[in-house]
Amino acid sequence: METKQDIAYLEVPTAAIDIEKTTRSDGSILLRSRLPLESYPEKITERLCYWTDKNPEKTLLAQRDADGNWYRLTYAEVWKRMLSVAQYLLDSGADKDHPVVVLSGNSWQHALLALAAQHVGIPFSAISSAYSLKSKDYKKLKHCIELLTPGLVFAQDGQRYQNALNAILGDTPLVVAENAVTGAVLFDELLGVPPTKSVQQAHAALTEHTIAKILFTSGSTGMPKGVINTQGNLSCNLQQITQTYPFMSNGGLHLIDWLPWSHTFGGNHNFGLVFYNGGTLYIDEGNPTPAGTEITVKNLREIAPTVYFNVPKGFEELVVQLDRDEALCSLFFSKLKMLFFGGASLSQHVRDRLDALAMRTVGKRILISSGYGMTEACPSTMFNTRYDQLSGNLGVPVPGISAKLMPCDDAFEVRFKGPNLTPGYWRDDLQTENAFDEEGYFKSGDALKLQDVEDANQGLVFDGRITENFKLNTGTWVNVGLLRTQLMNESNGLIKDVVLTGYDQSFVGALLFLDANMRQQMTLEELPLRLIEVMTAIFKRNTGASTFIKRALIANFEPSAKRGEVTEKGSINQRAVLTQRKDWVAKIYQEPSVPEILEI
Structure with missing residues (x-):
């Protein structure tokens, strides 16, 4: 029988766990890390500038072109092109009250738009492509557009998004990357705009409170809400994540990732970590379906990640392929330091299969980590970094954040306060007011409980979604x-x-x-x-x-x-x-x- 001593893990550095617990007279419990939050930039693109100076020729982004070859952009190329796009945005109808909106999925053009908008303080919003491609009435898309009043809209493929554009565009300027439609500007034109001092001036005027992004909640219980992410919110959370997993810093992060940038996991967490830490991101156009997994597998036959992020459904599809293909499995685990899942719980049988595949391939188990996040936190509030973690354990609060367990019926609702938490919802004062309690803690709607009531370092366990x-x-x-x-x-x-x-x-x-x-x-x-x-x-x-x-x-x-x-x-x-x-x-x-x- 296997004992704890028999289990061999590939050890990677993670933050120490040191949680202070305070129980209050009203029955609430406060939890916070005693580890100090280290300094972080006031503006989100400062780290991009840092890595461009330090390692300009390193690949930041890569995506397959129409011929199936990897089209790569270095840090220097991304920086130069971003400044041109930023100038175009300043000259367009987009401003702090009229965001830049993207309707389509992940692409290098999408990335440049996002970075450029944030660099000059124009709010940026990526809307789930499902609202454009899988809807007949475009109800959710129309809701988002009416709330945002965009100054510019981008769609990767003008013809593919034609019906959605007809439903929402009106007189709003349109940019497309391919298959132009009437009235659209081709994205390549943006790259030829020479930047002026106005880009520097706009960037210099930013503060940590400047709105960087508006990301929409899933809308599973009603119409999507536009969550405000400020410059400081984003930078803070990327620092919190990097402190938790210090092996990601100094250019060591090598990702191949499909998670959509219209969601906080893909757009803030994964993409943000790459340019914050000088890493490389290969854009995977797959998804966790049998057909989408074939695309992912094709990419993984060429790219060995150092960290692999996915949702449980994605891991379920992937383990089948890894088990069948020895060469694929060997390359996948060759540089891997951590597997990370989010969005739902990873079933025990998938964990066991990943462990077995790692042991068979590299002779050691790989850290399978997870945590607790939400759009309103950009997204991370807690992480479980234990090698022997129990299923459902979400870990402990990150440095700089305070978690409150508030009695609610027969459970505890978890609430959070910290510099990575949203100031509220875009143009929705009522939802904003209802989202926070009288102490300024954001009300998550999730129930958590301590794994061990005597030892907060053992972490918190998911106890249901109150709603x-x-x-x-x-x-x-x-x-x-x-x-x-x-x-x-x-x-x-x-x-x-x-x-x-x-x-x-x-x-x-x-x-x-x-x-x-x-x-x-x-x-x-x-x-x-x-x-x-x-x-x-x-x-x-x-x-x-x-x-x-x-x-x-x-x-x-x-x-x-x-x-x-x-x-x-x-x-x-x-x-x-x-x-x-x-x-x-x-x-x-x-x-x-x-x-x-x-x-x-």
Whole structure:
């Protein structure tokens, strides 16, 4: 039997863990790191300037061109082109009240626009491409545009985004990189604009409070909200992350990454870390689908990352490919120092497979890290850097931030305060006022609890999303996040996702989304027996009707991104599925139950 001493890890430097805990008379608990937050730039592009001076010929960005070859831009080239784009923006209709808006996905042109806008203090907003390409009524896109009142809009491909542009553009200036449409300016024209002193003057006028970005929340519980990220918010959080993982500093970060820049994980965390620390980013145009994974795998056959970021769905797809292809696996692990997941919990069976692949390839396990983040924090508030971390443990607060656990019903809502936290929402005073408590802490809506109430250094554990949790008709709360994770872990990979049901009902039910490969390996007789076995195991461990699943139904449909049931990061939107699939939910509570229902 393997013991703790037998486990060999590739050790990399991470920050010390030293958490101060204060319990207050109102039952709230304050947590903060005793490690001081080190200094960070007031302006987000200062680090880009630093690395351009220090290592001008190093590749900052790379992306495949139309012929499939890597098109590379050095730090010096990015800096020079950024200044030209910045001048164009200053001469356009964009300003502090009329942001630069991007409708399309990640690209080197997108990167230059983002950096240029932030360099001269024009707010920048990347909007999820799904709002343009997967919607028929463009409802969310129109909402975002009406809120922003943009001074300039960019789309990578004018023809591909033509319908969305027709729905929202009006008289707003349009820039496209390819397949120009009537009235559009080609992006290459921006690169030929000579920068003047006005670029320097605009940059000099920036402060840490200048708005840098407006990133939209997912809109899973309503219309998207425009989260303000200031220059100081962004710089602060990149310093907090770098302090936590110091091996990323000094040019050692080498990423290949697909995560969309319209979300904080990809756009702030990953892209930001690269130019903040003098690294290199290869833009991966894949995604966590079978077809998208083929693109990612093609890229990983050529590029060896030092850190690999992904969402759990992406890792689920990738481990299958790594297990099949020895050469791919060897290159993937050859320079790897850390695997990092975000957006949801990584199931234990995927962790185990990653461990096994690393041991088989390099003879040591790789740190699998995670944390807790949100758009309002740019995004990071906590990290788990332990090699022996427990599933669901989100780690401890980063330096410079204070976390408050506030009693809420039968749980603790986690709230945060620090220099990386947003000042509020763009043009929405009511949402801003409601987002913070009387002490200025941002209310996350998530429930966390201490892993060990006697030792805060052991970290915090996810205890459900307060806005997802619901009550049975007995008045008992159902912890959706916890029960969902238990079910997926117990199934050892057979259940890839779950939507829990039971609002105002007498028991908890579930729609089960199964792993296609594992499902095919089981007979029609074996499959229901295995699922009932999983449900029964949870029933035996837990007590009370709110802590186990009485009935479940295998979802013989794929959740639809067009209907909002799947987010851009590949995770299921619980509320959307419950709203869109009411007929499926009704089957679970039908009396007598229908034959396809699994029941314990």
